[in-house]
Amino acid sequence: MARLQNILICSDLDRTIIPNGYQEESANARPVFRQLAEHVNIHLAYVSGRNKKLILDAIEEFDLPIPDYAIGDVGTTLYRVINGNWQMEDDWSDEIGKDWKGVGWGKLSKFFEDIEEIRLQEPEKQTRYKLSFYTAQNVDHRPLIKKIRTVLAEKGVRASIIWSVDEISANGLLDIIPTRANKLHAIQYLMQQKRFSEDRTVFAGDSGNDLDVLTSGLQAILVKNAMDEVRKTALETLSGKHMTTRLYLPKGNFYGMNGNYAAGLIEGLVHFVPETGELIAKAVERSIYDIGDW
Numbered sequence: 001m002a003r004l005q006n007i008l009i010c011s012d013l014d015r016t017i018i019p020n021g022y023q024e025e026s027a028n029a030r031p032v033f034r035q036l037a038e039h040v041n042i043h044l045a046y047v048s049g050r051n052k053k054l055i056l057d058a059i060e061e062f063d064l065p066i067p068d069y070a071i072g073d074v075g076t077t078l079y080r081v082i083n084g085n086w087q088m089e090d091d092w093s094d095e096i097g098k099d100w101k102g103v104g105w106g107k108l109s110k111f112f113e114d115i116e117e118i119r120l121q122e123p124e125k126q127t128r129y130k131l132s133f134y135t136a137q138n139v140d141h142r143p144l145i146k147k148i149r150t151v152l153a154e155k156g157v158r159a160s161i162i163w164s165v166d167e168i169s170a171n172g173l174l175d176i177i178p179t180r181a182n183k184l185h186a187i188q189y190l191m192q193q194k195r196f197s198e199d200r201t202v203f204a205g206d207s208g209n210d211l212d213v214l215t216s217g218l219q220a221i222l223v224k225n226a227m228d229e230v231r232k233t234a235l236e237t238l239s240g241k242h243m244t245t246r247l248y249l250p251k252g253n254f255y256g257m258n259g260n261y262a263a264g265l266i267e268g269l270v271h272f273v274p275e276t277g278e279l280i281a282k283a284v285e286r287s288i289y290d291i292g293d294w
């Protein structure tokens with residue numbers, strides 16, 4: 001086999017390689033993906049809203065490969081993983097911390113003590129540059145965000161505010177993060193620091209919080225199980241930029257795999273980096289023995 005040059009695979013976790021959506025996963029999608037990730041020239045980065053502990057939980061529960069890098073906590077943390085050792089890349093923290101003038105979450109939280117609708121989340125849910133609150137599920141979030149934005153502007157802090165609802169705990173969640181802490185910027189930072197070129201990097205995602213990366217012009221894969229709405233928005237944005245060829249939509253029927261979750265990532269990888277085809281063919285062959293009754 002021809003020597004494979006270094007490749008960086010950046011992937012979202014939930015409903016991208018974790019099959020925790022409604023659609024079915026092909027039985028050999030993850031076994032093939034695991035084998036690819038083992039290749040010495042394939043470097044894997046997980047890009048997730050999860051924190052380190054929840055990423056580790058997912059790796060364990062879904063038998064995912066150990067990554068080489070992990071971008072977690074909505075882009076506010078970047079880890080390098082060496083021999084099972086997760087090292088925080090402090091340079092990334094310093095980079096995003098500029099938006100907050102180096103002020104960490106604890107000190108920043110003091111500015112919001114007078115706002116009644118928000119309640120500080122537990123310390124383990126905070127990161128140096130992510131300040132997280134609970135709100136009521138039915139809070140009138142637009143005026144609330146406006147109020148928070150005013151405080152931030154007064155203090156000269158540049159931040160994005162992300163509000164969502166955790167349907168399981170029935171809590172509103174409000175995260176304040178530095179403006180430049182996002183999935184796309186974190187991936188670009190990683191590419192630059194570790195010298196991965198654009199043609200050797202692919203990203204896979206499934207949902208609205210992946211859209212920045214999916215429509216950035218980086219080689220991107222929107223897994224087949226994505227919602228139609230996301231597919232539509234991504235294509236519209238890219239066609240406005242004349243860059244629709246930078247997004248791959250898996251068709252399925254690829255070595256018998258359906259294009260959902262990891263199967264979509266694998267199909268897209270060979271589309272953008274054809275030289276991985278041989279490796280994928282071998283991995284498929286081996287995975288048939290792995291899973292027995294395929």
Ligand SMILES: [Mg+2]
Nearest residue numbers: 012014015206
């Ligand atoms: Mg996802």
